[in-house]
Amino acid sequence: MSKIIYADNAATTAMSDKAIEALTPYLKEVYGNPSSLHTVGQTAKEALEEARARVAKCLNADPNEIYFTSGGSEADNQCIRSAAVNGLRKGKKHIISSAFEHHAVLHTLKKLEKEGFEVTYLDVYADGLVTAKQVEEAIRPDTALVTIMYANNEVGTIQPVREIGEVCKKAGVPFHTDAVQAVGHIAVDVKADNIDMLSLSGHKFHGPKGVGALYCKRGIPLNTFIEGGAQERNRRAGTENIGGIVSMAAALEEACAGMSENSAKLIKMRERLIDGLSKIPHSKLNGDRKKRLPANVNMCFEGIEGEGLLLLLDAKGICASSGSACTSGSLDPSHVLLALGLPHEVAHGSLRLSLSAYNTEEDVDAILKAVPEVVEYLRNMSPVWEELEKGERTHLI
Numbered sequence: 001m002s003k004i005i006y007a008d009n010a011a012t013t014a015m016s017d018k019a020i021e022a023l024t025p026y027l028k029e030v031y032g033n034p035s036s037l038h039t040v041g042q043t044a045k046e047a048l049e050e051a052r053a054r055v056a057k058c059l060n061a062d063p064n065e066i067y068f069t070s071g072g073s074e075a076d077n078q079c080i081r082s083a084a085v086n087g088l089r090k091g092k093k094h095i096i097s098s099a100f101e102h103h104a105v106l107h108t109l110k111k112l113e114k115e116g117f118e119v120t121y122l123d124v125y126a127d128g129l130v131t132a133k134q135v136e137e138a139i140r141p142d143t144a145l146v147t148i149m150y151a152n153n154e155v156g157t158i159q160p161v162r163e164i165g166e167v168c169k170k171a172g173v174p175f176h177t178d179a180v181q182a183v184g185h186i187a188v189d190v191k192a193d194n195i196d197m198l199s200l201s202g203h204k205f206h207g208p209k210g211v212g213a214l215y216c217k218r219g220i221p222l223n224t225f226i227e228g229g230a231q232e233r234n235r236r237a238g239t240e241n242i243g244g245i246v247s248m249a250a251a252l253e254e255a256c257a258g259m260s261e262n263s264a265k266l267i268k269m270r271e272r273l274i275d276g277l278s279k280i281p282h283s284k285l286n287g288d289r290k291k292r293l294p295a296n297v298n299m300c301f302e303g304i305e306g307e308g309l310l311l312l313l314d315a316k317g318i319c320a321s322s323g324s325a326c327t328s329g330s331l332d333p334s335h336v337l338l339a340l341g342l343p344h345e346v347a348h349g350s351l352r353l354s355l356s357a358y359n360t361e362e363d364v365d366a367i368l369k370a371v372p373e374v375v376e377y378l379r380n381m382s383p384v385w386e387e388l389e390k391g392e393r394t395h396l397i
């Protein structure tokens with residue numbers, strides 16, 4: 001097979017050379033347990049605290065506001081559950097979120113609803129954006145938490161986090177944001193953005209999988225999530241994944257240092273993809289064109305199934321996605337695209353291309369050649385498309 005074009009970086013990324021180099025010593029020489037008092041343990045402890053300081057710096061946080069976790073999902077679970085339980089202590093049982101959050105957030109909220117919490121899911125409308133005004137109007141005296149993602153993992157739309165944070169601050173409501181798709185890709189500053197709690201994940205910015213972090217602002221209580229030892233200042237038990245943590249810190253620093261250069265390059269590629277793919281008849285870009293992640297393209301093509309599109313693109317060496325990694329594999333259309341108001345039959349024909357700095361303009365050329373071919377091929381054998389062409393069905397896009 002020819003060269004693989006990997007355009008599924010919102011699902012996961014390849015580790016950078018720097019991240020791999022940072023990890024290697026921890027697989028061999030630096031094997032100590034940071035809780036041990038001897039030299040071998042203390043060497044690991046120093047590396048852990050240095051990594052914490054480096055992650056904190058990238059977010060404009062203090063090191064003691066950073067807690068390492070097993071990834072973005074755990075960070076989301078811990079932040080939301082902690083804020084909910086602490087709200088409940090003051091009699092607050094209401095949570096505000098959006099309809100298109102990641103399942104790590106949505107499923108946590110569903111569980112809290114079963115436990116007696118009431119959740120308001122704000123509409124995101126066709127542009128894939130929540131407004132600060134919507135949040136302001138939804139806040140009640142018994143609101144325990146607002147959790148709105150920084151950038152959506154499927155359609156890439158960037159939420160007005162700073163304004164939402166401002167509204168929450170004024171109302172005295174803790175504000176959590178799932179920033180897994182944002183951190184390392186766009187500027188995130190927890191202070192300027194008025195964020196109280198934030199989740200991030202190493203493998204979305206060329207770091208390793210199975211490691212992430214949460215930020216919890218000083219003064220905001222954070223409950224223990226995994227019980228056991230006293231690691232992470234009693235908030236998260238378990239011997240620390242030192243290699244993963246150090247490697248993630250290296251990846252994050254690298255991503256933040258290269259951010260402006262990479263995003264300029266990515267935006268150029270993104271715009272070329274959107275322009276090119278929009279020439280396919282009855283296609284549509286999902287989510288606001290400007291307020292989106294530099295590397296995200298999400299389009300729908302009428303009359304086809306996203307799964308077929310993915311398989312045929314894969315056969316041509318192009319790795320993409322239809323919705324999120326969690327929903328592909330199931331027959332339901334993406335909850336994100338449905339939240340944007342797309343009809344089921346249109347949402348089924350979706351394609352997400354998520355680039356990284358490792359992609360090239362040649363990759364874009366290859367995608368721009370392959371996608372129209374595959375869409376045409378699939379439409380030619382689609383009964384739905386035939387009905388559309390004969391006018392027996394009306395085009396929805």
Ligand SMILES: *Cc1c(COP(=O)(O)O)cnc(C)c1O
Pocket residue numbers: 010011070071072073074076102104149151152153178179180181201202203204210211212
């Ligand atoms: C990937 C992702 C997560 C989950 O992170 P993991 O480290 O894989 O657990 C959560 N939220 C968003 C928005 C994501 O893209």
